[in-house]
Structures are given as C-alpha cells and as structure tokens.
Amino acid sequence: MSRFRTRSRRGEGSSVDLSTRLGRLELPNPVMTAAGTAGHGAELARYFDLASIGAVVVKSLSATSWPGNPSPRLCPVPGGMLNSVGLQGPGVAGWAREELPRLEACGARVVVSLWGRRLAEFGAAARMLAGVARESSAIVAVELNVSCPNLEDRRRIFAHSPEATAGAVAAVREAVDLPLLAKLSPSTPELVEVAGAALGAGADGLTLTNTALGLAIDLEERRPLLGAGGGGLSGPALHSVALRAVYECRQAFPATAIVGVGGISDGEGAARMLMAGADAVQVGTATLADPRAPERVGQLLGRTLARLGFDSLDKVVGAAQDEKTRAAMSKARRRDEP
Numbered sequence: 001m002s003r004f005r006t007r008s009r010r011g012e013g014s015s016v017d018l019s020t021r022l023g024r025l026e027l028p029n030p031v032m033t034a035a036g037t038a039g040h041g042a043e044l045a046r047y048f049d050l051a052s053i054g055a056v057v058v059k060s061l062s063a064t065s066w067p068g069n070p071s072p073r074l075c076p077v078p079g080g081m082l083n084s085v086g087l088q089g090p091g092v093a094g095w096a097r098e099e100l101p102r103l104e105a106c107g108a109r110v111v112v113s114l115w116g117r118r119l120a121e122f123g124a125a126a127r128m129l130a131g132v133a134r135e136s137s138a139i140v141a142v143e144l145n146v147s148c149p150n151l152e153d154r155r156r157i158f159a160h161s162p163e164a165t166a167g168a169v170a171a172v173r174e175a176v177d178l179p180l181l182a183k184l185s186p187s188t189p190e191l192v193e194v195a196g197a198a199l200g201a202g203a204d205g206l207t208l209t210n211t212a213l214g215l216a217i218d219l220e221e222r223r224p225l226l227g228a229g230g231g232g233l234s235g236p237a238l239h240s241v242a243l244r245a246v247y248e249c250r251q252a253f254p255a256t257a258i259v260g261v262g263g264i265s266d267g268e269g270a271a272r273m274l275m276a277g278a279d280a281v282q283v284g285t286a287t288l289a290d291p292r293a294p295e296r297v298g299q300l301l302g303r304t305l306a307r308l309g310f311d312s313l314d315k316v317v318g319a320a321q322d323e324k325t326r327a328a329m330s331k332a333r334r335r336d337e338p
C-alpha cells in the first residue's frame with residue numbers, strides 16, 4: 001500500500017491511501033498513462049519515475065508492424081484535439097524486443113494495449129503477447145482496444161457491436177491469462193450492451209473511454225483536415241462524455257473493474273471520474289502538453305481528496321452514485337475481500 005503524503009492548504013499534514021484494485025490487479029496508485037499518448041515504451045522516464053504511477057499503458061500493438069494513417073494526423077479543435085494516428089506501431093514482437101526491456105529497467109507496471117482489424121488478428125496478437133508475458137513480470141494486464149476498424153463487419157468499429165466486441169474479447173481471453181480490460185468507444189448508443197458483451201466474453205473490466213468520432217474541416221482547402229478524413233476527439237471536450245460512460249456502466253456493473261479516461265488533467269478531473277465509479281484513471285491528451293501530467297495528476301488527486309475529507313480511495317469510488325448502486329458496490333467489495 002502506498003500513501004501519498006500531502007499537506008492541506010491550512011498547513012495540517014494529511015495522507016490519503018491511493019492504492020486501488022482492478023479485479024485481481026493491485027495498484028499502489030490509480031493514475032495510469034492512456035494508450036497512445038505516452039509512446040510505446042519508456043519515453044516518459046526522463047520526466048518522472050514510471051514506477052511511481054499506477055501503470056504505463058503502451059500504445060496499442062497488433063500482431064505485425066503497422067504504418068498508421070496518412071498525415072496530417074493531429075489537429076487542435078475547440079476543447080481538445082482530433083487524432084487519426086491510425087495505430088502505427090512495431091507489432092508485439094518488435095515492441096517486446098525494442099521497448100519492453102527499457103520499461104522493465106524502470107520498474108514500471110506495464111499494461112499492454114492490443115488491437116486488430118479482424119478477429120484472427122486479435123487472437124494472433126494475444127498469443128504473441130502470452131509468450132512475451134511468460135518471460136516478463138513487468139506486464140501486469142492487457143487492455144483490448146476494440147475501438148478500431150473492423151474489416152469484417154458493416155459497422156465501422158468493433159466497439160460499435162456487442163457481437164464483434166465479444167468475439168475480440170473471447171479471442172484474447174483464450175490466449176492470455178492476464179487481467180483483461182476492454183477499452184470501449186463512447187460513440188455508440190449501445191455502450192452498456194457492448195460493455196456487457198465484453199464482460200460476458202471474459203473481460204475482467206472496462207476502460208471508458210476511447211476517443212469519440214469527430215471531424216475537422218480545412219476552410220481554405222474545403223476538405224477534411226486530417227489525412228484519414230475523420231479522427232478521434234480527446235481532451236477536455238471528452239470529459240463529460242467519459243464521466244457519463246463510467247457512471248452508466250458502474251450502475252449496470254457494480255462489481256466490475258472500471259478505468260476512467262477522458263479529459264483528465266488535474267486532481268479534480270480524476271476525483272470526478274472516481275466518484276462516477278472508476279477504480280482508476282488514465283491521463284492522455286494532457287500528457288502531450290505536459291509529459292509530467294500523469295505524475296502531477298496523482299499528486300493533485302491526493303491533495304484534492306484530502307481537501308474533500310477522504311482518507312482512502314475506496315471511499316471515493318462511486319461516491320456520486322445513487323444509493324442502490326453504492327449498496328451493490330459495497331456488497332461486491334465485501335464478497336471480494338480476502
């Protein structure tokens with residue numbers, strides 16, 4: 001258990017227990033990086049101690065290397081940014097060879113994000129990862145990015161369909177025994193159904209949310225601004241959307257592990273996400289502006305919670321939920337206690 005020590009504005013010393021649990025995964029701190037915003041490996045190690053945050057979530061990896069989308073891939077929009085990086089990456093084997101050793105040397109807890117464009121690709125990536133994870137105790141969980149193009153379905157991305165999401169989760173569950181989080185898209189009216197399908201197929205928890213589908217227009221050129229056409233909206237504009245996704249999924253699944261992500265850049269944003277029902281949070285776009293953001297958000301969260309009178313995270317998680325949900329969460333917690 002790690003206690004983040006802080007001093008309130010009134011000068012009295014106080015401490016908040018920031019340790020948390022995502023199913024069978026215990027973390028000393030609830031703040032993680034968000035996939036794709038902290039590089040593939042130990043890029044942020046020169047800014048802060050990667051072992052001091054909950055976990056480093058690496059950029060999504062597929063079974064083979066992938067070049068990503070045409071440029072431009074990023075653009076600022078009101079309240080955040082749009083990206084269409086297109087999941088460029090070295091593939092699981094290249095990553096394990098080039099990047100994992102540096103993460104291991106930092107003592108980081110590593111969450112590997114996987115993606116695919118077909119069910120078979122999810123299974124292939126997961127089998128490769130299973131081999132790598134057998135040799136590395138740094139890998140603590142898998143996050144399955146199902147917010148990616150599905151070439152076998154008329155719907156555009158896996159996470160728009162409960163059936164396709166369940167298929168991807170099942171393919172990965174069969175191959176790896178690590179804690180498995182399904183990372184969903186907010187751009188569906190069926191979020192709770194998709195989440196239920198993911199959990200039913202063997203996911204241990206949910207990461208909510210990936211970017212929302214968006215578009216930017218170049219007025220002079222009279223065409224979409226990003227090379228791929230549309231992109232994913234992230235940053236402050238996504239915060240309320242992600243909060244609602246967490247809130248609704250927590251009501252539907254009081255016992256499941258939930259990671260909240262979307263527009264968090266300070267202690268209050270992280271605290272809001274926890275009160276909505278997240279057990280942990282991730283920091284994405286804020287890290288692109290300030291590489292120390294994940295560490296800073298952890299420190300600010302300790303201060304915010306101390307100011308609000310909390311001494312441990314388990315009292316914060318779901319604090320904004322209705323009575324029925326809070327009772328169901330407490331019951332689930334008591335059942336899971338060792």
Ligand SMILES: Cc1cc2nc3c(=O)[nH]c(=O)nc-3n(C[C@H](O)[C@H](O)[C@H](O)COP(=O)(O)O)c2cc1C
Pocket residue numbers: 034035036037059060083085087113145183209210211233234235236238261262263264282283284285286
């Ligand atoms: C440049 C960029 C690249 C991203 N790449 C990935 C990725 O590889 N895999 C993934 O699951 N999410 C990816 N995301 C989504 C983030 O992990 C996160 O879910 C989203 O940006 C919302 O959080 P934020 O508002 O804190 O950025 C990416 C986001 C950005 C901005």
